[in-house]
Amino acid sequence: MNAETLLLPFQFPFMRTAFLIGAVVSVPAALLSCFLVLKGWALMGDAISHAVLPGIVLAHILGLPLIVGAFAAGMACAVATGFLTGNSRVKPDTVLGVVYSGMFAAGIVLFVSVETGVHLDHILFGNMLGVSTSELWTAAAISAGVGGAILLKWRDWLLHAFDPAQARASGLAVGWLHYGMLAMLSLTIVATLSAAGLILAIGLLIAPGAIAFLTARTFRGMLIVAVLACMGSMLLGTYLSFFLDSAPAPTAILVLTALFVAAFLNRALRGAAAA
Template sequence: MIDTLLMPLQFAFMQKAFLIGAIVAVPTGLLSCFLVLKGWALMGDAISHAILPGVVLAYILGFPLILGAFGAGMATALATGYLAENSRVKQDTIMGVVFSGMFGLGIVLYTSIHTNVHLDHILFGNMLGVGTEDLWTAGMIALVVSGALLLKWKDLLLHAFDPAQARASGLAVGLLHYGLLTLLSLTIVATLTATGLILAVALLIAPGAIAFLITRSFGRMLAISVLVCAVSMLLGTYASFWLDSAPAATVVLVLTAIFLVAFIWRNIATRRASRMGVPG
């Protein structure tokens, strides 16, 4: 029985899939909390999709795909931030326009390439084809992003809740704003191999949303979000081995199931507390 349960660990590609999942879980889990509190769910979605033209251009020009992805992500983040600050149009509308334009450009470039090499893994992920270089890249990005978030989490928290108060307190609001966008772009680059562009948004939103339902303490929210993300990555990857399914999609299904359980639990707890006259 134990030998059967541990069978996935006997394969090198599964070991690397588990490892990339554990690495990616830390920065995505931490960043997810800030995106949820700041209301930037669409920003993560927009940047993850808008990276596509950068990846394709990098492939055409012979540059590392990661450089193209990061360049496109930063261009999207900066353009969105600039247009939102200098236009009467609301930020979600700006994100919709920029995201759809960049994604459309990426699709046009993608379909114009005539080669035997497919870039499908950029869209849908390729956890079972992770190489040593991918692990090092994801590890370095995870270390930088996680370190920056943990170092400046109090400033970022104040900026997320009340930018005006953050500015009045002497914080560099602009630096925090674009710094968070930079970390978001880096994190999406780190998740390219694990989940691809289309499913990366689930890792950036679901863990924070689940933690938000479970606790009201931001410190515990960060810990719970990382734990939920790590468990989901490992369970989803493990289940995909036996279900013969795509690991990234299976991870997202696990995250969705956990969110539904947390949602139901929170509703039950709130109703019970309201009947007892205690705040939920």
């Protein structure tokens, strides 16, 4: 391929917008993924990403911004899960499975029973090539807010992830940290809604942290590696999708998966060599 062919994707406005939204949503998703991986909250991210569907449909029916419905549904899922876990003998992963599958099913029922005019494929799988200016600005605002909050308080959330009892003994507001993390998770899923969609958002929220966990030696290093891996995968996946004639979001997730496999094999080979 010559240089003109290689630079062809950058000549189209919709591709430039796709690159931009991919870079924007990758930052909060990557930062949060480090905490989700350390805390073992992978299922929580999956649950909230599916549970926002009924909120989106209801917001459309009521004429509210979709971001309001998605955030409200995500927080409702998180609060309901916390309440049921704390007031029953059922294990948290079981509660999560019941709550998020129920909310996702309710969203599907609402969607097919009410004429919404919203394309379900765009909600489930994202539409990076059709992102509007308002969606881009919304994602940028969420990215700046979530990213800034994490970078300012990452030590507190790190202690809370490793040892909530020690965090409480140190005088930290554990409740605020817990629900603050859930709120940021819900907001980040809203930001990734237009890019990766509900189903693929979990890939952005887990894979970068897993890659960083296998490669970095410090938590600060994890944050940096996760952002680089997520942003690089989003940009490369979007670029490759142009030539493969595929959807950008799934292609980016495939790149992230390939990076995880490479990081895993590298870690395994180094462990075998050291033994």
